[in-house]
Amino acid sequence: MIEKVKQTTSEKLLLVLFIILGIITFYIFVVLPQKCLFVKNYDPKKIFFKNPENIAVLNINCGNIIIKLYPNISPKSVERFKMLVASGKYDNIAFHRVIKNVLVQSGDLEFGKKDNVNYLYIGKGKSGFGTIKSELNDDTEFKAGTVGMARTNKLNTEDSQFFILLEDAPLFKGEYTPIGQVVYGLEILDTITDDHRREYVLRPDFIKSFKLLID
Amino acid sequence: MRLFIITFLFLKIFSPAYANTIYYLTKIPNLEIHDLTASNGIKYLKAEKSFKVGFRENNVQCKNVNENDIKNKFDIIKKNFDKYDKKFLKKINLRYVVLCKNLKVAEIKTAGVPNHDMKTLIVNIKFDERYFERSMHHELFHIVEDSYKDLFSYKEWEKFNSPGFKYAKCSTCTNKLDLSLINDTKGFLTEYSMTTASEDMAEIFSFLMVGKKKLEDIALSDSVLNKKTIFLKSAILKIDNNFKFN
Numbered sequence: 155m156i157e158k159v160k161q162t163t164s165e166k167l168l169l170v171l172f173i174i175l176g177i178i179t180f181y182i183f184v185v186l187p188q189k190c191l192f193v194k195n196y197d198p199k200k201i202f203f204k205n206p207e208n209i210a211v212l213n214i215n216c217g218n219i220i221i222k223l224y225p226n227i228s229p230k231s232v233e234r235f236k237m238l239v240a241s242g243k244y245d246n247i248a249f250h251r252v253i254k255n256v257l258v259q260s261g262d263l264e265f266g267k268k269d270n271v272n273y274l275y276i277g278k279g280k281s282g283f284g285t286i287k288s289e290l291n292d293d294t295e296f297k298a299g300t301v302g303m304a305r306t307n308k309l310n311t312e313d314s315q316f317f318i319l320l321e322d323a324p325l326f327k328g329e330y331t332p333i334g335q336v337v338y339g340l341e342i343l344d345t346i347t348d349d350h351r352r353e354y355v356l357r358p359d360f361i362k363s364f365k366l367l368i369d
Numbered sequence: 370m371r372l373f374i375i376t377f378l379f380l381k382i383f384s385p386a387y388a389n390t391i392y393y394l395t396k397i398p399n400l401e402i403h404d405l406t407a408s409n410g411i412k413y414l415k416a417e418k419s420f421k422v423g424f425r426e427n428n429v430q431c432k433n434v435n436e437n438d439i440k441n442k443f444d445i446i447k448k449n450f451d452k453y454d455k456k457f458l459k460k461i462n463l464r465y466v467v468l469c470k471n472l473k474v475a476e477i478k479t480a481g482v483p484n485h486d487m488k489t490l491i492v493n494i495k496f497d498e499r500y501f502e503r504s505m506h507h508e509l510f511h512i513v514e515d516s517y518k519d520l521f522s523y524k525e526w527e528k529f530n531s532p533g534f535k536y537a538k539c540s541t542c543t544n545k546l547d548l549s550l551i552n553d554t555k556g557f558l559t560e561y562s563m564t565t566a567s568e569d570m571a572e573i574f575s576f577l578m579v580g581k582k583k584l585e586d587i588a589l590s591d592s593v594l595n596k597k598t599i600f601l602k603s604a605i606l607k608i609d610n611n612f613k614f615n
Contacts, residue, residue, distance in 0.1 A: 256389070256390060257390065292410075307486065307487075319390070321390070323390035324402065324405060325390065325391055325394055325402070325405075325412055325465075326390060326394075328410075329394060329464075
């Protein structure tokens with residue numbers, strides 16, 4: 155006959171402790187590294203757009219960010235941007251400047267290319283197509299999700315670099331050229347690797363692809 | 370060369386991530402928006418924490434302001450900057466006015482710090498009440514001057530002074546820092562006017578904007594000041610022929 159041994163209270167506590175420890179370990183080593191786990195992905199083909207010719211789809215590790223471009227507000231800049239997107243120039247380009255909850259910046263075609271990132275000069279590269287004039291206006295608000303052309307401290311130095319705001323920036327109005335607005339997937343940009351100690355990211359995330367909805 | 374690259378890389382990697390888009394426009398940390406409604410387009414910002422800025426060393430420092438600090442002063446500040454219209458401000462490249470207190474440059478208390486390149490003017494809201502209004506126009510003049518150097522030739526200006534008079538090597542190179550109006554002007558409105566040609570111009574400009582009548586009265590009996598005033602007015606009108614003094 156087998157005698158049933160009753161668990162002592164301390165044994166029960168130990169078991170609970172092991173279970174909690176197991177959950178914490180699982181969360182730290184499995185759930186947390188999967189930063190895409192709770193991010194919704196958007197399929198642009200399943201969404202109706204009024205002007206699909208002005209829709210660009212930025213694909214990164216965690217999914218698609220869908221951007222509506224502003225050809226009527228900044229025609230020359232959007233023309234440049236569309237040309238670079240259509241020709242695949244932004245594919246595999248680093249998000250070299252990422253400030254958590256503030257903005258992400260990419261588009262350095264010269265020094266930000268995957269497998270050939272130049273950390274010394276990244277952010278100062280050129281596209282080879284020359285600079286374009288700033289297209290500023292006092293009407294377009296710079297809200298979270300606004301896409302703007304990056305530039306140096308001087309106006310009319312826009313080239314290929316762009317930024318996407320993660321927070322409202324009312325002072326950017328009239329200072330930077332707005333080229334579009336994220337309409338879906340803004341939360342996906344929060345998953346881009348940043349470094350809270352510095353603006354420039356070592357081992358940055360890259361654009362997987364950047365395409366126009368209609369080629 | 371290698372040392373240069375390592376140093377450059379180090380500086381770049383350790384550039385701090387200021388979590389604030391205002392920083393990208395002004396290069397001044399710890400600012401927040403105070404007022405964006407001015408019809409001339411000036412964006413008023415205020416220091417929410419103390420800051421230190423400067424090119425080589427952080428030699429410009431200023432303390433944060435609270436609502437009470439600003440409450441009484443803001444109307445005065447706005448009234449004075451409202452004297453400039455949008456077109457003129459665009460021409461001289463001024464967009465941001467930063468409000469803070471106890472502003473110092475290299476440990477010397479100062480009324481304001483203009484930065485033409487960054488389109489910014491830092492204003493010390495705790496500056497001496499007697500000269501506070503005038504000081505804003507004084508500092509704004511330095512931005513004007515930086516934007517149109519050719520119009521404000523020091524050589525031409527110095528010719529107005531009596532033979533033998535020499536300005537100091539810099540505005541803080543002497544102890545002559547008094548901003549009160551001199552009784553017997555002899556070509557200079559204040560003691561501080563005598564430090565450099567640039568400060569001399571800025572002092573006259575500030576009187577043109579706050580106390581034009583007094584300046585005109587003095588100029589009636591001071592031919593040097595009269596010539597300087599005409600020179601300055603003419604230069605400003607070349608920038609904007611619709612500019613209104615006072």
